[in-house]
Amino acid sequence: MDRPGSVALRYRANAFTDLALDRAAERRDDAAWVQAQWQQPQSRVLAIDSEGRLLANAGRAAPRWLNQDERQRPDAAPSLLGLADGTAYFLLPADDTLANTLHAEPLGLREAGLTLTPFEAGLFAYARALAHWQAVTRFCTRCGAPLTLVSAGHRAQCTRCGHLQFPRTDPAIIVIVEHDGACLLGRQPTWPTGRYSTLAGFVEPGEALEDAVRREVHEESGVRVSQCSYHSSQPWPFPASLMLGFNAEATSRDIALRDGELEDARWFTPQAIAEGVEAGTLKLPFGVSVSRRLIEDWLALRGGEALLQRVLRAASAD
Numbered sequence: 001m002d003r004p005g006s007v008a009l010r011y012r013a014n015a016f017t018d019l020a021l022d023r024a025a026e027r028r029d030d031a032a033w034v035q036a037q038w039q040q041p042q043s044r045v046l047a048i049d050s051e052g053r054l055l056a057n058a059g060r061a062a063p064r065w066l067n068q069d070e071r072q073r074p075d076a077a078p079s080l081l082g083l084a085d086g087t088a089y090f091l092l093p094a095d096d097t098l099a100n101t102l103h104a105e106p107l108g109l110r111e112a113g114l115t116l117t118p119f120e121a122g123l124f125a126y127a128r129a130l131a132h133w134q135a136v137t138r139f140c141t142r143c144g145a146p147l148t149l150v151s152a153g154h155r156a157q158c159t160r161c162g163h164l165q166f167p168r169t170d171p172a173i174i175v176i177v178e179h180d181g182a183c184l185l186g187r188q189p190t191w192p193t194g195r196y197s198t199l200a201g202f203v204e205p206g207e208a209l210e211d212a213v214r215r216e217v218h219e220e221s222g223v224r225v226s227q228c229s230y231h232s233s234q235p236w237p238f239p240a241s242l243m244l245g246f247n248a249e250a251t252s253r254d255i256a257l258r259d260g261e262l263e264d265a266r267w268f269t270p271q272a273i274a275e276g277v278e279a280g281t282l283k284l285p286f287g288v289s290v291s292r293r294l295i296e297d298w299l300a301l302r303g304g305e306a307l308l309q310r311v312l313r314a315a316s317a318d
């Protein structure tokens with residue numbers, strides 16, 4: 001199959017990727033060093049509330065970095081995110097009291113992908129994923145005793161048996177399937193009217209990504225995939241996914257909605273997508289999502305650059 005652009009270019013295009021941060025994993029167990037970084041005035045601390053939103057400045061165009069006074073909290077459990085240009089970055093989970101004290105405005109990650117710099121949005125995605133894991137990982141999976149965070153927030157250790165738990169990421173495939181110049185898009189019943197997206201699903205235990213692509217496409221649409229190739233990936237901490245994007249080819253256009261996840265699935269030509277978006281009857285996935293990127297790259301390849309530009313002018317970003 002023809003492949004649009006270079007791998008490097010496609011990778012850079014995905015929101016929340018290419019984060020210019022040294023995660024400094026080898027320093028996380030050096031408690032004295034981590035504490036020294038925490039005390040540095042130039043260190044930057046971002047706060048995430050209990051709903052996974054970033055505390056942002058008024059106008060929500062930048063994170064509301066905590067100053068030195070604001071970060072001196074007796075119950076503070078900061079997590080080291082990493083280093084950039086010699087500056088240490090930390091996550092501090094924020095309770096309602098802190099959120100109110102800062103007079104900050106909560107900002108969701110999808111919106112942040114459109115309003116923050118790529119570095120800030122990527123840092124937020126990383127911090128959100130870590131904060132969620134910390135919030136839901138409270139008890140030992142072996143003995144049931146409470147856990148305590150170690151390694152600067154990147155491990156949870158059992159207070160009784162010492163068992164270590166690691167942050168988890170759930171891999172999910174997302175795929176644009178094509179057949180003879182048309183691509184397969186589906187919609188779930190809860191989505192806004194007219195929204196269609198690429199098919200997606202979680203990888204199961206003991207399953208290769210290519211097998212997950214074939215299984216998910218068949219389960220959701222009845223369509224058989226003959227071959228697939230990797231496109232690009234994107235962290236998707238809603239709450240803990242890693243989206244692995246693929247291009248795939250189908251053996252036929254026969255659709256049978258099998259598992260009830262989709263209420264509709266259709267084949268769209270590039271022209272039909274452009275006309276639907278321009279008429280307002282078709283809505284594409286969120287602008288920051290890899291599904292949107294898969295569709296845009298496919299449109300450029302099969303419909304040409306001029307058609308893609310038509311779609312970009314007419315499509316909303318959210």
Ligand SMILES: [Zn+2]
Pocket residue numbers: 140141142143144145158159160161162163
């Ligand atoms: Zn235990």
